[in-house]
Each structure stands twice: as structure tokens, then as C-alpha cells.
Amino acid sequence: MDLSLIREDIDKVDKEIIELFQKRMDLCEEVAKYKLSVGKAILDKGREDSKIEKVQTFVDDESMKVALSDLFRQIMSSSRKLQYKFMEQNSATVRAECEIVDKIETQGAKVCYQGIEGAYSYLAMKRYFGEDVDGYNVPTFDAAMKEVAEGRADFAVLPIENSTAGIVNDTYDLLMKYDNYIVADLVYEIDHALLGLPGAKVSDISKVYSHPQGLMQCSHYLDEHLDWDRIATTNTSLGAKKVLSDGDIHQAAIASREAAKVFGLEVIASEIRNEKNNATRFVIISKKRSFAKDAKTMSICFEIAHEAGSLYGILSHIKYNGLNMTKIQSRPIEGKMWQWRFYVDFEGNVNDAAVLNAMRGIEAESTYLKFLGNY
Amino acid sequence: MDLSLIREDIDKVDKEIIELFQKRMDLCEEVAKYKLSVGKAILDKGREDSKIEKVQTFVDDESMKVALSDLFRQIMSSSRKLQYKFMEQNSATVRAECEIVDKIETQGAKVCYQGIEGAYSYLAMKRYFGEDVDGYNVPTFDAAMKEVAEGRADFAVLPIENSTAGIVNDTYDLLMKYDNYIVADLVYEIDHALLGLPGAKVSDISKVYSHPQGLMQCSHYLDEHLDWDRIATTNTSLGAKKVLSDGDIHQAAIASREAAKVFGLEVIASEIRNEKNNATRFVIISKKRSFAKDAKTMSICFEIAHEAGSLYGILSHIKYNGLNMTKIQSRPIEGKMWQWRFYVDFEGNVNDAAVLNAMRGIEAESTYLKFLGNY
Missing domain, CATH: 3.30.70.260 (ACT domain)
Structure with missing residues (x-):
């Protein structure tokens, strides 16, 4: 049989299906009116399941049973959604109060970040809120979320995912733990370097400090130096700070080039990250349900x-x-x-x-x- | 209008839809036969998109346009799947050669794991392959996968997810890097303890060693001791080994109770993990496409x-x-x-x-x- 002839037949069948589908949706609006009048829930799982069982009895073939069950799940899902829409227009919205603003107000905001000056969170905060930001730091991600939840800070800046290492588990978990909201995000390019004391060489190093994410993101480079101790710090620039304060030429930190400047260290190896394209996405956290209109x-x-x-x-x-x-x-x-x-x-x-x-x-x-x- | 009367009308409409749907599926089998005879691909995105455009012209309401587009995407998806099935039955299978065995042969197998004796991977290997297993260790997950890929080991044992910390990123990434296969898995209960030199007390400790996953899984306990250095090791029991060899009472390791026995250390704090229910799922990796029949x-x-x-x-x-x-x-x-x-x-x-x-x-x-x- 010729393909175009089969398709003509299919088009005829489809036209009839459309008419029936419209008829069905009109009937479902009647159901929505009824449910709204008596305060009945839209989803009636028992009714849907028995419908699925029933339509399957019309065919013998197993695949056709699955296809029909799929078809009616789709149809009932559409019905339900039209009903939700009808109720949304005719009764109270489910949406809790949200304030819609032209843009997130950053002027004069008190901002909290995890880590110390020079850390990526600090740099991301500066980029989003400006050089004159009224920022302060806390030792853990949890503490940063708490500062916002308890009103001591207007915003917190937290990393949520890295293009190489994947998601930051702690931040995801803390979004569940606290009733704070994401009101903005920004992407910050990560430029990991190995920082040491002035004059230190790669061959001097036996210990390297960084955040576990920093260690993971440079794992290929570190695997070339399996004899180095890898020491986890609570953030990348805390390692840099330690290298300076210990004054030990055998120590190095993985941190940003900016951190080298902040702490007076030297870049002894650069571009050591596994991926050339490495960026971290940060989220701006607020307790207020106040979102930008765009x-x-x-x-x-x-x-x-x-x-x-x-x-x-x-x-x-x-x-x-x-x-x-x-x-x-x-x-x-x-x-x-x-x-x-x-x-x-x-x-x-x-x-x-x-x-x-x-x-x-x-x-x-x-x-x-x-x-x-x-x- | 009474709900049961509306539903009777809906049932009538549904019966007609089913008949039309069957008719359409029969026509689609004709299309599959044609496509098989001329070697044409099942998915014809242009044809599907123009069909979606066309069905939307039959209605004015925006929601109904969306609902109809959804309905026909579903119908065409079912058609495509019936066609895939038809081709699977009437032409070469897409399945590459797989050997089906009664059970995975573990007798006399050479098995590789990451880490050292006493590490969780070592313990999981012993449980799956038995006490007399011919096992050996390598320093990284990548090396373990490579041993299997290049035929030096029959199997590797790698952790893939932890019930608290989530997935083990490296193992996921390595499943893509190497053409090895998962042929079995097992769950091993994790019982993290803080291990120190005989006589050491919690108040003596200033440095703690463990795998980054171990540090994460005990983060609540460690956050009570923010002054401790957290040092990442490539596996949990390497830290235990280091505590013993350094002989420094200020050092501790987070590892299993079994590791304490293996290295002659003492358990100085137990049950320190965030979650009481903590288990790691390990996968058994092989180069052979040989899978158990069950x-x-x-x-x-x-x-x-x-x-x-x-x-x-x-x-x-x-x-x-x-x-x-x-x-x-x-x-x-x-x-x-x-x-x-x-x-x-x-x-x-x-x-x-x-x-x-x-x-x-x-x-x-x-x-x-x-x-x-x-x-």
C-alpha cells in the first residue's frame, strides 16, 4: 500500500478523534463544575484506575493494552489539568503570597557567605552585590542559611553546582532544611591554581589544601602526584591562608588566582583543573518570597x-x-x-x-x- | 447535571475513541511494513511536527490546543513504539551479543578493589567473593576499572552510592569512560567509628583522616569539633594506617570497626555517622557481557x-x-x-x-x- 494513501486514512481517523476529544473535554468541564460545587478533589484515583482496567478489556493484544492504558492516562491527565485550570479561575489560588518586584533590591543589603575573604563565594558575592557590599562570613553552609532564616542577613550566597564536579549536595539538602528561597543566580568562572609560598616550586610540595570540590575538580593533576597529602578544608581559601601562616615551603593550596593576591602567595602551577570549561553557579538566598517580575x-x-x-x-x-x-x-x-x-x-x-x-x-x-x- | 449521568456520556465517548485508536494503530502497522521494506527511519520529526500543527487548527481555545497537541504526541509516540516492536520482531535485533549464565562465576576469579585491606571495598569484596578470594588493590577507582578493561582482573568492586551521601560521582563517570559492565551488586552496612591510638581520648584529637565521603557522612559529628583539621585520604582505611604509623595521639581516623582490628587501633567514638541507617551499595564490574539469567x-x-x-x-x-x-x-x-x-x-x-x-x-x-x- 502506498504511504500517502495510508496517511490519508490516518488523517481521516485523526479528525474523528479530535471531535470526540472535544466532546469529552466539554463533559469534563461539567465534572469540574460539580466537583467545585461540592468541594470534591479533582484526582479520583479509584475512578481513574477502574477506567484504565475497563478500556484494556476492549483489546486482546498486550501491547495494545499498554497503548490504550497510556492513551487514557494522557486523556485523563488532560481532563484533570483542564479541571485544575477551571478551579484556579473560579476559586482561591493555591499560590501562597509572593511579592513581585521589578528587580531584587540589593542596595544596603546585609549579605552572608560561607568561607573567608578571597574564597569563590566571596568573589561571587562581590560580583552580584558590588564591591561595597556589606558582607560577612560564617564557617558552614548551614550557618549561612541560618543567618538568613533568622533574619540576621538579608541574603546568603551559596554554590549550587559546578560544571565539572556536579551538584553541591549540602546546598541542595539545606534548601529542604530551611524555608528560604532562591531569588537569583549567577555563574562564576573557576580558575583553579596551585598556590605556594613565594619561591616554592612544584617539586617542593608534599601537602595540598583545598575544599573537597577543589580537590575533585583537580583530580587528574593530583593523580600525577599521588605522594601528596590531600587535605580537605571547609573552603578553598582557608587552605591558602594556612599555607601562608604555616610558612612551610612543602605546603600548597588549590584556590583562585585572586586568592594568591589576597594572601600574598604565588601561583606555582596554573590551569590545573580537569576541565578547561569550569564554572560554578551560585544562588542568592532570601527569606522573603519576593521575586523579580522577569x-x-x-x-x-x-x-x-x-x-x-x-x-x-x-x-x-x-x-x-x-x-x-x-x-x-x-x-x-x-x-x-x-x-x-x-x-x-x-x-x-x-x-x-x-x-x-x-x-x-x-x-x-x-x-x-x-x-x-x-x- | 448529575455526576453519574455525565460519566455515562464520557464512557460512550471513550468507547468510540478506542475503536478509532485501534483503527489508527492498524494503519500504523502498514506504515511500519512500508518503512521496513525501504529502510526508512521510524521517527519522522517533520511529519510529526506538521501533524501537531494541523490538529491545533481544529480548535480556538489555547488550552485545548495544548491538550490536543499532547494527545497526538501521545498517539504518535504509541505508534512509533508499535513500529519499533514490529521491526524488532521482523528484522535483526539491536541487542549486541550477551551471554546468559545461571549465576556469575566467582570461583578462582581475580578481583581488584580500590584502597587497602580493611577498607569498605575490601570488606564488600570478601562478602561477595568469599574469604578466600584472590584479591588485590590499586590506588584509584580509575585504576580498578582499567585492571578489568585490560584483562588483568576478572572483576572489580566499586562503591556506587551511599544511602546518606548519595551517588559516588567517580564510579558513575568511570562507567562511561570504560566499556565494562555491572554484573552484580551488594549492599554493605557502614558503621563509621572514630579510631585513635590505644589510650587516646576524644579531647586529645586535633586531626582527623578519612575519605571525603567518610568526612561528609559524619559532618554533624565533625561540626561539633570545628577546630579539628579534616584530612582527605584516598580511602577510609588509609587514614587508619596513617594514624598507626605516625604514632601521634592527636590524630584519629574515621573508618569501620573492622579497620580498628586490622590496624590495632581503638574505637574512641562510635556511631558518629549522620544517619543511623547508613549503607553503601557496591557494584561488581566485569569486561564480559555475561549476565545472570535472573x-x-x-x-x-x-x-x-x-x-x-x-x-x-x-x-x-x-x-x-x-x-x-x-x-x-x-x-x-x-x-x-x-x-x-x-x-x-x-x-x-x-x-x-x-x-x-x-x-x-x-x-x-x-x-x-x-x-x-x-x-
Whole structure:
């Protein structure tokens, strides 16, 4: 049979499917009206499951059963989403209060970062808030989040991912621990160098200090020097500070070129990172739900029932609403062996109807949903 | 209008949709036959996009346009999958040669692990291969993979994830770097303790040695001792070895209770890990594509086009074939800023028809697919 003739037949069938689908959606709006009037939940899992069971009885072939089940899951998902939209227009929004501002107010802000002067977080803070920023440092990421949560700082600057090493686990976990929000992000190019005392040479070195991420990002270089002790510091420039204060020519630190200037050390090997393209993305954290009107990235975190297809079902709300998922990460849930929570970024503004519809759907069908920010 | 009456109408509409859907699938099998006869690819993106454009012209409402576009993406996705299945049955399989064995042969095997005697990898090796295993150690994860790739070892034992700290980045990255396969896995309970010289007390300690994962997994305990130097070693028991050889009462190591016995150290603080439930999953790596007949977890890695809905489209092949995705992880692609590759586990045996169908679909629609193992 000729391909174009088959396709003509397919087009005819499709036209009929469209008419039926429209008819079905109109009926579903009636259902939404009813549910709104009696305060009934949109998702009726029992009803959906029995529908799926029933449609499968119309065919014998196993693959066709799966295809039909898929088709009706899609149709019911569309129905549900039209119903969510109807309710969003006709009743209270699910959205908690958010303030929408022209731009994030950085003037006169008190800003907190983890580490010491010269560390990458310090440099990122300077770039975002300007040279005159009223900044101060704390020893851990947790402490930085706490400063913001308890109102002592307006903002915190934390690294969230590195283009080579991957995500910064602690920052992800702390976004769950505290009710703070991401209100902005910026990318800072990382230019790791080996810093030593003035006059030190590579052959002098036997100990190297850096943050575990710094050690990982330079692992190829370090593997050429397996006899060196690798010493983890709580941030990259603390190592630089120690090299200077110990005054030991056998010690070196992996840190930025800027840190060499800050601490009066010398660059004894440069471009030692595994990847030429190495950058860290930092997030700006605030306690206020105050987001820029042109914010275009939504970050959420959710947990799901431990059953087949759960994750797939949640992601369908993003896709259905025409939103583009840009990232998915997972982290273990503390206290629950081998269960993971998911961190998803998708494009959208917290004010968009599509975003509200997606959030309403995800909230209804996940076991836990947390809104992490819009920037 | 009464809810049950609306639902009766919906059921009638659904019956008609099913009939049309069946008719459409039959037509699509004709298309598959044609494509097979002329060697044409299943996915014709231009044709699919113009179909989506066309169906949207039948309605005015924006939400209905989205719903219809979604419906037809779903229908065409099912068509494509039926076509993949048809081709799998009627032409050469995409599956490369795999040997299916009753169980993985461990007798007389030469086994390689990273680290030294007493390390968790060593303990996991003993548990899987038995006390009499012919094992030897190498200094890095990369070296362990290389021993297997170049045939000097039959198997390597590598940690892949920890229930608290999350995935072991290096192991994930090395599964891409080498053409080795996961043929088994096992879970080993982690029981971190602080080990010191006989007679040492917690108040004596000023330096603590461990693998970065060990330091992370005990970060709450260590944060109570912010004045301690945290020193990263390439594995947990190397730190224990160093404490013994230095003979310095101010030094301690975070390692297993077993390591204390191996090195003649004392447990000076126990149960210091953040999580009571802490376990590491290890994978057994082989160069041979030889998998157990009762293997039930498939591991794959793929990369996708940088466009909306790509990831969702790939995952749909798993769901469509009735397979359950059990895990998804992402890692940066080296040399490509902010692009990630995905590691997915799903339930199935490399011999199952459903697995073969899913793999064919994913292979056709991803930019890169690598089969990592079946266990």
C-alpha cells in the first residue's frame, strides 16, 4: 500500500478523534463544575484506575493494552489539568503570597557567605552585590542559611553546582532544611591554581589544601602526584591562608588566582583543573518570597509514592502545561534507606497560569512538594 | 447535571475513541511494513511536527490546543513504539551479543578493589567473593576499572552510592569512560567509628583522616569539633594506617570497626555517622557481557538533544513497555558546560522483549545510549 494513501486514512481517523476529544473535554468541564460545587478533589484515583482496567478489556493484544492504558492516562491527565485550570479561575489560588518586584533590591543589603575573604563565594558575592557590599562570613553552609532564616542577613550566597564536579549536595539538602528561597543566580568562572609560598616550586610540595570540590575538580593533576597529602578544608581559601601562616615551603593550596593576591602567595602551577570549561553557579538566598517580575526559572523539590510510574506522572504536569524541564537531580531522603527526593527546575514565572496549573497538579499527586524559588 | 449521568456520556465517548485508536494503530502497522521494506527511519520529526500543527487548527481555545497537541504526541509516540516492536520482531535485533549464565562465576576469579585491606571495598569484596578470594588493590577507582578493561582482573568492586551521601560521582563517570559492565551488586552496612591510638581520648584529637565521603557522612559529628583539621585520604582505611604509623595521639581516623582490628587501633567514638541507617551499595564490574539469567535491574546511560520534552520522551519508552524506572541520576558531560547525561535503572532482564523494545526506542531517540549492565 502506498504511504500517502495510508496517511490519508490516518488523517481521516485523526479528525474523528479530535471531535470526540472535544466532546469529552466539554463533559469534563461539567465534572469540574460539580466537583467545585461540592468541594470534591479533582484526582479520583479509584475512578481513574477502574477506567484504565475497563478500556484494556476492549483489546486482546498486550501491547495494545499498554497503548490504550497510556492513551487514557494522557486523556485523563488532560481532563484533570483542564479541571485544575477551571478551579484556579473560579476559586482561591493555591499560590501562597509572593511579592513581585521589578528587580531584587540589593542596595544596603546585609549579605552572608560561607568561607573567608578571597574564597569563590566571596568573589561571587562581590560580583552580584558590588564591591561595597556589606558582607560577612560564617564557617558552614548551614550557618549561612541560618543567618538568613533568622533574619540576621538579608541574603546568603551559596554554590549550587559546578560544571565539572556536579551538584553541591549540602546546598541542595539545606534548601529542604530551611524555608528560604532562591531569588537569583549567577555563574562564576573557576580558575583553579596551585598556590605556594613565594619561591616554592612544584617539586617542593608534599601537602595540598583545598575544599573537597577543589580537590575533585583537580583530580587528574593530583593523580600525577599521588605522594601528596590531600587535605580537605571547609573552603578553598582557608587552605591558602594556612599555607601562608604555616610558612612551610612543602605546603600548597588549590584556590583562585585572586586568592594568591589576597594572601600574598604565588601561583606555582596554573590551569590545573580537569576541565578547561569550569564554572560554578551560585544562588542568592532570601527569606522573603519576593521575586523579580522577569524571573524565568522555577525550582521545586518533591517526594513521591514508592510505586511504578510515580515520577513519570509528576513530570507529566510540567510537560502538559507546555513548560520545559531544564534539570532533574535526586538526593537521598534522610532516615529513609534508598529513597530519593527530586529537585526539578523548569522554565516559568510564579505568576504564569501554566506554572500555577502545574504546581496544583504536582501538589495533589506528590507526597510532598516544596517551592524553592523563582529567579 | 448529575455526576453519574455525565460519566455515562464520557464512557460512550471513550468507547468510540478506542475503536478509532485501534483503527489508527492498524494503519500504523502498514506504515511500519512500508518503512521496513525501504529502510526508512521510524521517527519522522517533520511529519510529526506538521501533524501537531494541523490538529491545533481544529480548535480556538489555547488550552485545548495544548491538550490536543499532547494527545497526538501521545498517539504518535504509541505508534512509533508499535513500529519499533514490529521491526524488532521482523528484522535483526539491536541487542549486541550477551551471554546468559545461571549465576556469575566467582570461583578462582581475580578481583581488584580500590584502597587497602580493611577498607569498605575490601570488606564488600570478601562478602561477595568469599574469604578466600584472590584479591588485590590499586590506588584509584580509575585504576580498578582499567585492571578489568585490560584483562588483568576478572572483576572489580566499586562503591556506587551511599544511602546518606548519595551517588559516588567517580564510579558513575568511570562507567562511561570504560566499556565494562555491572554484573552484580551488594549492599554493605557502614558503621563509621572514630579510631585513635590505644589510650587516646576524644579531647586529645586535633586531626582527623578519612575519605571525603567518610568526612561528609559524619559532618554533624565533625561540626561539633570545628577546630579539628579534616584530612582527605584516598580511602577510609588509609587514614587508619596513617594514624598507626605516625604514632601521634592527636590524630584519629574515621573508618569501620573492622579497620580498628586490622590496624590495632581503638574505637574512641562510635556511631558518629549522620544517619543511623547508613549503607553503601557496591557494584561488581566485569569486561564480559555475561549476565545472570535472573538479573532484574537494567542500567543505562544516555544523552539527549537540548530541547523541550527530550528527557520525558526517552522515559516514555520505559513506561510504555510496562517497565518500572527505579532510579534516575544525572552527571555533567565533560567539556560541555551545563549539559548533563542521565543514568537510569529500570526493572528488567536484557533478554525480555519489553526491554529490547524500550532499548530500541531509546537508542533511536537519544543522541547517545550506553548499556551499563544487567544484574
